[in-house]
Amino acid sequence: MYGVPCSGVTKIQGPAVAGAEVEDTDVDETDVSGAAAALQMVMENCFGERVLQKVIDLMCMKEKEAMRNILLLFAKLNPEIRYVQGMNEVLAPIFYVFSTDTDEQNAANAEADSFSCFVRLLSDSVDHFCQQLDNSSVGIHSTLSRLSELLKANDEELWQHLEYTTKVNPQFYGFRWITLLLTQEFDLHSVMRIWDTLLSNPFGVQEMLLRVCCAMLLCIKSSLLSGDFIANLKLLQHYPKINIEHLLRVAKDISPDTSSFHLSL
């Protein structure tokens, strides 16, 4: 929970300032007001996120400040991207793992370790956060097309039904799945299990992420095939609870996105 005092702050100050300040806050200007505005922006978006609830339950101000520092530093080092809402959700599982390490020495270094891992984790997908690159080959639309192609290669019936019959474009659901590495779709425990698979996969995080996303569609195929636009959109934007091990097994069996190469499922 993000406690009574915080909720007051967030309600009163709200991310509205963040939205408003984003354009005006040039992190290249290292003046105090710019930094303060960026800090406030990060702070306001850092608190009170549902995926963080369990984490925040355990958190004291010091830990909140550490997360704020990480996101602020990231914003300063990436002036073309700065802070984008949702980055906090990607950071949360990383920070949770480091800060709850049973080795006190390790836990004491949680801020630095989390920062380093956060940067590396985002290194091959940070462009998804960048509006200027949306339509480039590294932007989010290109990645969403790859998801669509992957689905088509693995289950053309479902692909046809989603994209043509019910006109549920991958952008409607896949945008959040991919940019936030599924952190808003599952509870923290499940997210960490899925991330183990993403991080340990030789194909790389993004490639495996697309396979997991595709598997998420395959796992609820029968519901999707019987649903119309509204039913399917609601289902995909509020993904149902499923067996994560089963999901990951399906993901691992997914054949890569090459039309000449099909694995039989």
Next chain:
Amino acid sequence: MAHKVDHEYDYLFKIVLIGDSGVGKSNILSRFTRNEFCLESKSTIGVEFATRTLQVEGKTVKARIWDTAGQERYRAITSAYYRGAVGAFLVYDITKRQTFDNVQRWLRELRDHADSNIVIMMAGNKSDLNHLRAVSEQDGQVLAEKEGLSFLETSALEALNIDKAFQTILTEIYHIISKKALAAQEAAAATAIPGQGTTINVSDSSGNTKGGCCST
């Protein structure tokens, strides 16, 4: 292919919820569609979708509502959703002057990306925080009249004026649609009888979205 298709409505209206981040769009939506309010709601990433069916002048109207992310980064992504929308619910936060000042920017977004006849309801949200008010109700009314918008102050937390605001915008859309349908019928009738070639200007029917500030 077996479809679970919902045909139990007379009209289907697409509405977009827009405004700066943190003004309460997602809570307005959850209050309207599920009668829920969450103090700890997370940022909307991209767009979220919900529906509610209600009665408008005896007709069953299904509102398909697209809740959009307010942060600048998501602007290009979300503006793609304006296409086909017949109504826009433009929200600002009465405790944040900046969110009210940005209403003009949002109107420009709508002009650039939405249908020109789109019906707009402007909502000054968080009216429960009257002690922190930074935008007077009169300022809202003046702007609404100047821009030809409907206007209400709302509180998603207290469920104040949320249903009324949606009812107002859906009724207004219904009036325009039914007038257009009527005009089209009359036009068809007129062409069927060559002697009575009265010209009916269909676009006139959408001209009356101005005025009539609904705040009471």
